[in-house]
Amino acid sequence: MGELLAQAWTVARKDLVLEFRTRTALVSAVVFTALVLTVFNFGRDPTAVPTIDLAPTILWVTFTFAAMLALNRAFQLELENQALEGLLVSPLSRTSLYWGKLIANLVFVGVVEAVGLPLFVLFFDVPVGRVLLPLIGVIVLATLGFVAVGTLFSALVIRTRFAELLLVVILLPFLVPPLIGAVQVTARLLGGRPLSESVGYLKLLAAYDIVFVSLASFLFRFTVDE
Amino acid sequence: MSLTQKGRWITVVALVCLAAVYVRALAFTPVERLQGPAQKIFYLHVPAALWTEAAMILVGLAGIFYLFLKDPRLDRFAEASAEVGTVFATIVLTTGPIWGKPIWGTWWTWDARLTSTLLLFFLYVGYLLVRGAVRDPGLRARYAAVLGICGMCLVPFIHLSVFLFRTLHPQPIILKPSAPSLPSSMLATWLFSLVAFTLLYVGFVTQRYALSLARDAQCGGSPGHA
Amino acid sequence: MPDVPQNAGYMVAAYIVTAVILLGYAVSLYRRTDKP
Numbered sequence: 001m002g003e004l005l006a007q008a009w010t011v012a013r014k015d016l017v018l019e020f021r022t023r024t025a026l027v028s029a030v031v032f033t034a035l036v037l038t039v040f041n042f043g044r045d046p047t048a049v050p051t052i053d054l055a056p057t058i059l060w061v062t063f064t065f066a067a068m069l070a071l072n073r074a075f076q077l078e079l080e081n082q083a084l085e086g087l088l089v090s091p092l093s094r095t096s097l098y099w100g101k102l103i104a105n106l107v108f109v110g111v112v113e114a115v116g117l118p119l120f121v122l123f124f125d126v127p128v129g130r131v132l133l134p135l136i137g138v139i140v141l142a143t144l145g146f147v148a149v150g151t152l153f154s155a156l157v158i159r160t161r162f163a164e165l166l167l168v169v170i171l172l173p174f175l176v177p178p179l180i181g182a183v184q185v186t187a188r189l190l191g192g193r194p195l196s197e198s199v200g201y202l203k204l205l206a207a208y209d210i211v212f213v214s215l216a217s218f219l220f221r222f223t224v225d226e
Numbered sequence: 227m228s229l230t231q232k233g234r235w236i237t238v239v240a241l242v243c244l245a246a247v248y249v250r251a252l253a254f255t256p257v258e259r260l261q262g263p264a265q266k267i268f269y270l271h272v273p274a275a276l277w278t279e280a281a282m283i284l285v286g287l288a289g290i291f292y293l294f295l296k297d298p299r300l301d302r303f304a305e306a307s308a309e310v311g312t313v314f315a316t317i318v319l320t321t322g323p324i325w326g327k328p329i330w331g332t333w334w335t336w337d338a339r340l341t342s343t344l345l346l347f348f349l350y351v352g353y354l355l356v357r358g359a360v361r362d363p364g365l366r367a368r369y370a371a372v373l374g375i376c377g378m379c380l381v382p383f384i385h386l387s388v389f390l391f392r393t394l395h396p397q398p399i400i401l402k403p404s405a406p407s408l409p410s411s412m413l414a415t416w417l418f419s420l421v422a423f424t425l426l427y428v429g430f431v432t433q434r435y436a437l438s439l440a441r442d443a444q445c446g447g448s449p450g451h452a
Numbered sequence: 453m454p455d456v457p458q459n460a461g462y463m464v465a466a467y468i469v470t471a472v473i474l475l476g477y478a479v480s481l482y483r484r485t486d487k488p
Binding site: 230233234237241244248251252257259260261262263264265266267270271274313316317320321324325327328426430433434436437440 | 456457458459460462463465466467469470471473474475477478481482484485
């Protein structure tokens, strides 16, 4: 177990160092998120629909896009640097390779979300104060689900034609159940409803994470082995 | 008799069976009092929906066995089941709105069955696209197996999330298209239809499998041989 | 007692669409397996 984590961290660190050295992808993703939020502002009529009703949707569509961007960039990096072959030859286990990529992707998406959330609160005057902790909890749960499946599929599309398009097409159906859970819990939190009303959805999110993190981690080897 | 011929015969029998179901449903099954004749769409819509889902589960199961056994027959079966599943999904997604319009007054409704089938449809399309995007048969079979397994595992989550979401929106009180208690003559019609669709699935998959087999023999490229 | 709704047109449409899809696919399979 310790071995697994150590190896995973090696992989993650390599990705993250590359990422933060150039910072281009990160900055672009953050700017993109801000732009999406801005566009949402122009897509609504604040006099007709109270912002609070649209807020969960705005937040989660934005975060979904951010996650997709992060995943796209993840495998682009590999493709460009032919790094994947190098990693496969190394004595790293396939599972730790997956976990390393998962961690790196989570950090990347996490940073984007950490900037996106305050912007969201600012732009739409959303009262998150009292529910900040549960909200962050939901964001973590849903993001883990997105990125777990996305990391697996990124590896899968690498050697296919039209990889970026394919990634989006195969990934989005998998994002629907956690998205439903995330939006519903967010709506209830922002509406001041007690947490007990969200329990069903939270269980959905947790179950999804457990199942798909395990499944993706197990299946990853089949996407990279010859 | 070659596999193709067997498949064709089964399909012919299935189509005859379907014709009999048509006659029985249209002429010899009572009209439902509240919904009117449009209710009879149910006899086609529901069996098709059941098989859409069953086909996806079979794709997933074939995938699991393929990853362990590397038998190309499993991959061919998965490919066939996915294509046939897509056809059945199309039936559900077209008959659904045609049924929905007179009953609920709207062409589309996000009810449990339509929403689930829509997501299944996207899963199928993604699966077939990935298959089309990979040249090497071995790689293709492996990637398809991974995606198929994930798709199969997503099915319970689709149901759960759609169910949770649905309980927000009051369902039409009087007109419940999937009323659990059917008078026996209606139940009989429904069962005959289920048999017809089962035969259709078997006949179609057999033919599609034979097609795959013929193509593999021609190209000399069978997956699963290292 | 309210009248039974007159929506047989929808029923016919759905039955036709289903038949077209199934027969269409059957024919497509037949033709594809004819000339490998």
